[in-house]
Amino acid sequence: MQSTFTRLLSAALALLAFSFQSANAQEVKGNPVNGEAKIAMCIGCHGIPGYQASFPEVYKVPMISRQSAKYIVSSLNAYKSGERKHPTMRSVAAGLSDQDMADIAAYYDGHGPAVTLPEQPSAPSARVNELLTKGACNSCHGANFSKPIDASYPKIAGQNRDYLYIALKSYKTDGNATWGRSNPVMGTIAKQFSNAELKELANYIGRQPGELHVVPQSKFR
Amino acid sequence: MMNSTTKTFASGLLWAGAWVATAAHAVNDLPGGPAVRQLNMHPPATKIAAEQHSLHWMMMIICMLIFVVVFGVMFYSIWKHRKSVGHKPASFHESVKVEIAWTVVPLIIVVIMAIPATRAVVAQKDTSNADITIKATGYQWRWGYDYLKGEGDGISFISSLDNEQRVLSNTGAKGVNLDNYLLKVDNPLVVPVNKKIRIITTSSDVIHAFAVPSFGIKQDAIPGFVRDTWFKAEMTGDFYGQCQELCGKEHAYMPIHVKVLSEADYSAWVKTQQTKKSAEAQPAQQVAQANTAK
Numbered sequence: 001m002q003s004t005f006t007r008l009l010s011a012a013l014a015l016l017a018f019s020f021q022s023a024n025a026q027e028v029k030g031n032p033v034n035g036e037a038k039i040a041m042c043i044g045c046h047g048i049p050g051y052q053a054s055f056p057e058v059y060k061v062p063m064i065s066r067q068s069a070k071y072i073v074s075s076l077n078a079y080k081s082g083e084r085k086h087p088t089m090r091s092v093a094a095g096l097s098d099q100d101m102a103d104i105a106a107y108y109d110g111h112g113p114a115v116t117l118p119e120q121p122s123a124p125s126a127r128v129n130e131l132l133t134k135g136a137c138n139s140c141h142g143a144n145f146s147k148p149i150d151a152s153y154p155k156i157a158g159q160n161r162d163y164l165y166i167a168l169k170s171y172k173t174d175g176n177a178t179w180g181r182s183n184p185v186m187g188t189i190a191k192q193f194s195n196a197e198l199k200e201l202a203n204y205i206g207r208q209p210g211e212l213h214v215v216p217q218s219k220f221r
Numbered sequence: 222m223m224n225s226t227t228k229t230f231a232s233g234l235l236w237a238g239a240w241v242a243t244a245a246h247a248v249n250d251l252p253g254g255p256a257v258r259q260l261n262m263h264p265p266a267t268k269i270a271a272e273q274h275s276l277h278w279m280m281m282i283i284c285m286l287i288f289v290v291v292f293g294v295m296f297y298s299i300w301k302h303r304k305s306v307g308h309k310p311a312s313f314h315e316s317v318k319v320e321i322a323w324t325v326v327p328l329i330i331v332v333i334m335a336i337p338a339t340r341a342v343v344a345q346k347d348t349s350n351a352d353i354t355i356k357a358t359g360y361q362w363r364w365g366y367d368y369l370k371g372e373g374d375g376i377s378f379i380s381s382l383d384n385e386q387r388v389l390s391n392t393g394a395k396g397v398n399l400d401n402y403l404l405k406v407d408n409p410l411v412v413p414v415n416k417k418i419r420i421i422t423t424s425s426d427v428i429h430a431f432a433v434p435s436f437g438i439k440q441d442a443i444p445g446f447v448r449d450t451w452f453k454a455e456m457t458g459d460f461y462g463q464c465q466e467l468c469g470k471e472h473a474y475m476p477i478h479v480k481v482l483s484e485a486d487y488s489a490w491v492k493t494q495q496t497k498k499s500a501e502a503q504p505a506q507q508v509a510q511a512n513t514a515k
Contacts, residue, residue, distance in 0.1 A: 037384070037388045038384060040384075040387050040388075040471060040474065041361075041362065041363075041471065043470070044361060044362060044469055044470035044471045045361065045469070045470075048470065053426065054426060054427065054444070055425060055426055055444065087358070087360065087425035087426075088360045088361050088425050088426045091360035091363055091365055091379050091381075091425070092360075092363075094379050095363070095379060095381050095407070178425075
């Protein structure tokens with residue numbers, strides 16, 4: 001009886017170890033040089049300063065140069081799987097393999113000038129401070145909103161304010177066929193706030209100095 | 222002096238010769254797509270497109286006739302009744318007869334042109350009783366196809382330009398001769414021959430336009446709106462088009478490739494697509510079942 005149990009246990013452990021291994025094996029290394037050949041669809045919007053998307057309302061598309069690679073991969077996968085709903089981004093992500101995503105992410109990770117940021121953001125107003133504490137934004141996105149505790153979380157300092165607002169709002173959206181984000185963590189956080197409060201948060205975070213850029217293509221080739 | 226001129230001339234000739242030589246084994250015509258030095262419209266693959274052709278020629282001939290008659294009379298009169306041979310201008314004012322004539326004659330011509338044109342436009346817009354209905358969604362910058370009704374309903378895929386060709390175009394594709402340059406897609410739209418296909422167009426971001434010249438169709442794809450058009454291909458083969466409404470930076474890189482198959486081939490294609498789809502859906506179902514079992 002004892003031996004059967006140990007055998008079962010060891011088999012289970014072996015299986016577990018195997019599954020971890022395969023999970024590690026799935027991680028693909030991105031190559032920024034290869035990535036450069038695959039970004040045609042990205043720069044059409046994200047490479048044009050001030051470019052605005054019109055769905056579901058008008059807002060500036062997020063800046064992605066210098067965004068962390070792991071976050072770019074995870075967000076592309078979220079668009080592909082439908083966790084994040086956005087028809088155009090889904091159509092872009094659906095055509096990308098894991099290798100493509102890793103290459104593109106590696107390219108944008110090191111794209112644009114590097115900036116040294118202050119450790120602490122500018123002091124928020126009392127009201128915004130209250131909201132920030134309630135949402136505990138800095139516990140994941142970092143004290144200056146540009147040093148996330150995990151690379152799969154985005155840098156948000158200095159991101160376009162209207163985009164931040166739309167993104168936060170979309171975490172509150174459930175059951176819409178073409179719009180919404182179903183991230184459980186961000187969902188519970190965003191749902192605590194009214195839209196007006198989300199806007200205040202977005203405006204504050206968007207005004208902080210950040211690493212993110214839009215790097216346009218050269219006009220001459 | 223003379224020598225240098227001949228030299229320039231000779232080198233010019235050489236250049237011209239080289240150009241002709243490269244042009245000779247350059248790109249070939251793409252059946253169903255653009256032809257080399259194409260002047261006329263694409264060879265029609267549907268009745269509508271054939272009708273458009275004949276209308277085009279009819280209008281062209283009418284215009285040519287009017288041009289020749291009007292300018293013929295004008296130049297003849299100018300030459301024949303010139304002042305230097307002693308002609309004096311007529312000095313009449315307001316002729317009701319002439320005014321009625323130059324109003325009625327063009328009106329008759331316009332009506333003659335409008336009758337067949339109206340018939341064709343009405344036929345183009347008649348999307349009723351379609352065998353297969355497909356929704357074409359414009360994205361920045363690719364097309365998505367959803368088979369909504371008829372054989373193959375439920376199939377849906379996204380069709381995007383081959384990335385290799387996109388990369389080639391960064392350098393102007395110099396020295397590369399591809400017949401289907403910037404027209405090669407990963408998943409062409411597949412339809413059966415001799416069936417009425419209704420295409421519903423819409424968009425997820427900006428205005429695009431779904432157009433296939435060989436079928437004589439072009440319909441704007443507008444976000445938040447639904448428009449439709451139809452075609453009934455009368456021959457199998459590959460037909461190409463492009464987005465025809467400026468839609469952003471990569472507008473030139475969202476081609477349309479329609480593959481027209483015989484009915485049997487189409488049924489076979491539908492079967493493979495559906496088995497592929499159920500194979501993809503099955504693991505998800507198993508996961509869902511496992512989750513509910515927990």
